[in-house]
Amino acid sequence: MKVNYYPINEAAAKLSKEMSSFSDYITGTATANYHLMIDNAAVQVEAAKKNVDPEYYGKIDAMFDRYAKKLADYINRDNEIGTRCPSVMIAGASNFPVRKKEKQIAAWRRNAEYYEMLQKYLQKILSIGSGGISSDDARAAEKLEVKLKDLQQQQELMKSVNAYYRKHKTLEGCPGISAETAERIKSSISNCYNRNTPPFEAWQLSNNNANIRRIKNRIEQLKAISAMTSDGWVFNGGRVELNKDANRIQLFYDEKPDADIRANLKSHGFRWAPSYGAWQRMLNENGIYAAKEVTKN
DSSP states (O other), X not given: OOOOOOOOOHHHHHHHHHTTOSSXXXXXXXXXXXXXXXXXXXXXXXXXXXXXXXXXXXXXXXXXXXXHHHHHHHHHHHHHHHTSSOOHHHHOSTTOOHHHHHHHHHHHHHHHHHHHHHHHHHHHHHHTTTOXXXXXXXXXXXXXXXXXXXXXXXXXXXXXHHHHHHHHSSOTTOTTSOHHXXXXXXXXXXXXXXXXXXXXXXXXXXXXXXXXXXHHHHHHHHHXXXXXXXXXXXXXXXXXXXXXXTTEEEEEESSOOOHHHHHHHHHTTXXXXXXXXXXXXXXXXXXXXXXXXXXXX
C-alpha cells in the first residue's frame, strides 16, 4: 500500500516547544512522530485488507489517505495552538495573561476531541468490507467467531511487533509485517526524539482489546439464547413467546392493549409487528428483562 505523508509545520512545532519548555526542539521531531503514527496505522490497515475482498482496496486506500491528511491537520493545529500563549514557567507569574491561557486550553480540548474523532475514523477504515453482523443473521455467531479471531490475531501482531522492537531495536526481519512497512517505521523511529517509543501505542492495544471483549460478549449472548429451553410464558391478558427462528421476543395480547400499555411497550423497546400480530423486540437478555417488566401483574 502506498502511504502519503502530508506536511508538518516544523516552525510552529519549534515555537510551540519553546513556549512550553526550556529544552531545545530537535528539528524534524514533529514530522518524524507524525510519520510513525501513520506507519503504525498502515500496519493495521494492511492486516485488515488481508481479510476482505480486493474490491474494497480502493476505498480503503482512499479513506486512509484522508486519514493521513486529517492527522497532519490535527498535529499542525495542536502546534499552532501552542504558539498562542507561553506557559507560566516560561513567561513568569507577573502579569501572566490568564484569560488568554484559558482560551488556549479550551482550544486544545476541542482539538483533542477532533483527535478522538480521527481514531473512530480509523476504526471505520479497519472495518470496511467486514460489515456489521446483525443478530438476525442465522450465522451471526459463526461470523462473530471469525471476526473475533481476526481481532485476536491483530492484537497478537501488535504485541509481537512491539516485543520484537524492544528486543532488537529494529523491525528488520520482524514476522507479520512487510519489509516495506518495516523500513518505513524504521525511518520514522530513527528521527523521533524518543526512540524508545514502541511501534504500537498503549491506546491502540487497549481499543482493540475492548473490541475483543465486546465481540466475546455478543457470542456468549447468542449462545445463551440458542441454549434456551423455554418457549416463553403466560401473563394476565396474553402470552410471551421466544421466537428463536426470527430472533425476536414476542408479546401476544388477547385483546388490543390500551394506550397506556402501548406507551409502556414502546418505552421498553417493543414495536408492533403486523405480520406476526405481536409486539416484539430483539431476543436477547435485555429483551427478556423488558418483557418481564411490561408483563408484571
